[in-house]
Amino acid sequence: MERRDLLIIGGGPAGAATAIRAARGGATVRLFEKGEKGRDKVCGDGLTPRAVAALDELDVDLTDAHRIAGLRMIAGRTQRELPWPDNGRFAPHGAVWPRRRLDERLISLAGEAGAELEFNADAVPILDNGRVVGVEANGRRWRSDLVVVATGAPGNVARMLGAERDPDEPFGLAIRTYAASPRHADTHLEACLTLRDEHGTPVPGYGWMFPAGDGTVNIGVGALSTMKGFKKLNLNKLQASYRSLVEESWGLGPDLERPRAWRLPMSTLKRHGPGWVAIGDAAGLVNPMNGEGIDYGLESGMLAADLFLSDPGTTPDTYDRLIGQRFDSFLRTGRRFSFLIGHPWILRSGLRLAVGTQGIANITLQVMGNLVDDQTPGAAGRVLRIADKTLAVADPILRRTRAAA
Numbered sequence: 001m002e003r004r005d006l007l008i009i010g011g012g013p014a015g016a017a018t019a020i021r022a023a024r025g026g027a028t029v030r031l032f033e034k035g036e037k038g039r040d041k042v043c044g045d046g047l048t049p050r051a052v053a054a055l056d057e058l059d060v061d062l063t064d065a066h067r068i069a070g071l072r073m074i075a076g077r078t079q080r081e082l083p084w085p086d087n088g089r090f091a092p093h094g095a096v097w098p099r100r101r102l103d104e105r106l107i108s109l110a111g112e113a114g115a116e117l118e119f120n121a122d123a124v125p126i127l128d129n130g131r132v133v134g135v136e137a138n139g140r141r142w143r144s145d146l147v148v149v150a151t152g153a154p155g156n157v158a159r160m161l162g163a164e165r166d167p168d169e170p171f172g173l174a175i176r177t178y179a180a181s182p183r184h185a186d187t188h189l190e191a192c193l194t195l196r197d198e199h200g201t202p203v204p205g206y207g208w209m210f211p212a213g214d215g216t217v218n219i220g221v222g223a224l225s226t227m228k229g230f231k232k233l234n235l236n237k238l239q240a241s242y243r244s245l246v247e248e249s250w251g252l253g254p255d256l257e258r259p260r261a262w263r264l265p266m267s268t269l270k271r272h273g274p275g276w277v278a279i280g281d282a283a284g285l286v287n288p289m290n291g292e293g294i295d296y297g298l299e300s301g302m303l304a305a306d307l308f309l310s311d312p313g314t315t316p317d318t319y320d321r322l323i324g325q326r327f328d329s330f331l332r333t334g335r336r337f338s339f340l341i342g343h344p345w346i347l348r349s350g351l352r353l354a355v356g357t358q359g360i361a362n363i364t365l366q367v368m369g370n371l372v373d374d375q376t377p378g379a380a381g382r383v384l385r386i387a388d389k390t391l392a393v394a395d396p397i398l399r400r401t402r403a404a405a
């Protein structure tokens with residue numbers, strides 16, 4: 001078996017961020033990606049100010065991305081256009097960067113930093129007495145001090161490690177395609193919060209138009225598993241009905257590719273163990289209130305690399321603790337919230353409230369932008385802390401009365 005300091009399975013933003021950071025810090029790194037070089041990932045391509053801040057931290061040049069000034073929220077006939085808040089903690093702007101180009105850029109930076117990259121490599125961890133000691137891919141075995149699982153929505157690697165999605169927690173599904181639009185260079189993301197399925201049932205989720213600045217817009221819809229009838233929800237029909245709502249105002253051309261759907265994991269049974277840590281989607285780090293996870297993937301990837309560089313032996317436990325401090329309470333609140341909005345009548349009145357006044361819409365914006373957590377000062381942070389406490393008390397009722405069927 002050949003040896004490297006760090007082995008990474010998965011070459012999305014999370015895995016690439018770990019590789020960049022660890023290789024720049026002097027570790028020998030090998031990253032395995034099962035797709036080919038330049039593979040695409042089904043995504044809305046939206047980068048929150050939090051994601052932009054993480055990319056800045058990695059010294060990624062954003063000239064190729066389309067700069068975004070804020071969010072236009074639409075609920076029924078109400079529209080609010082809000083700039084991203086500049087609270088000094090994250091970047092004052094967001095971006096749209098089609099994943100084929102963003103991921104290619106990040107993986108190239110990992111290579112430039114000295115990480116070895118192996119594409120078309122469906123990798124699995126090597127277990128020895130319950131400890132992950134390396135990786136096997138393409139018939140070769142590699143040993144390392146730590147294996148970083150950056151495999152995205154759970155598959156067979158997660159199954160081997162007991163790191164699957166918690167079956168009692170909500171998750172999401174989303175679908176997207178691209179179309180040409182004269183408004184491709186708009187400076188605002190657009191989110192329509194009042195989606196209905198083909199039976200007229202309100203869907204907890206949203207439809208988006210994310211202008212990519214390259215002649216095209218990313219158009220998609222996402223839904224939470226907490227709604228009644230989720231198992232029968234037809235995403236293609238939901239996408240088509242959303243498209244018909246925005247077609248005229250965006251001057252949309254035909255779909256440039258067949259709409260493709262993918263999963264949004266929002267929990268995990270385990271995110272570390274002896275010899276390994278999971279990051280990004282593999283660790284269930286997706287915001288249940290907006291389905292976004294690129295920022296969390298980049299942050300968790302950098303954190304794993306930093307801990308590894310300072311002490312590989314303690315990395316799994318320390319990583320789990322620090323990730324828990326940074327994300328657990330917010331994500332737990334988000335999951336409870338998604339049970340709540342699974343009820344159509346709560347969703348309807350909640351949405352009226354969410355965009356009803358400028359002040360509350362601003363808080364909604366911060367939640368939609370992954371900008372709120374325990375440390376957020378001001379009204380948004382206060383609202384989150386109150387929601388956290390209230391929803392914690394209501395948790396057993398929320399689960400008992402969940403709308404899903």
Ligand SMILES: Cc1cc2nc3c(=O)[nH]c(=O)nc-3n(C[C@H](O)[C@H](O)[C@H](O)COP(=O)(O)OP(=O)(O)OC[C@H]3O[C@@H](n4cnc5c(N)ncnc54)[C@H](O)[C@@H]3O)c2cc1C
Pocket residue numbers: 009010011012013014015032033034035039041042043044045046047048051121122123124150151152153155157173174175176220261262263264279280281282285286291292293294295297
């Ligand atoms: C339709 C849709 C729209 C979305 N829109 C947004 C958005 O606008 N903004 C946002 O922030 N987030 C969005 N998300 C979520 C976002 O796509 C994910 O949070 C993000 O991709 C997570 O990055 P990651 O690196 O953890 O995983 P991924 O990007 O999924 O990367 C995982 C990689 O691991 C590889 N892999 C898996 N198994 C193996 C294996 N055994 N061996 C080798 N390689 C393996 C895969 O091929 C893949 O390349 C959206 C998701 C969906 C489905």
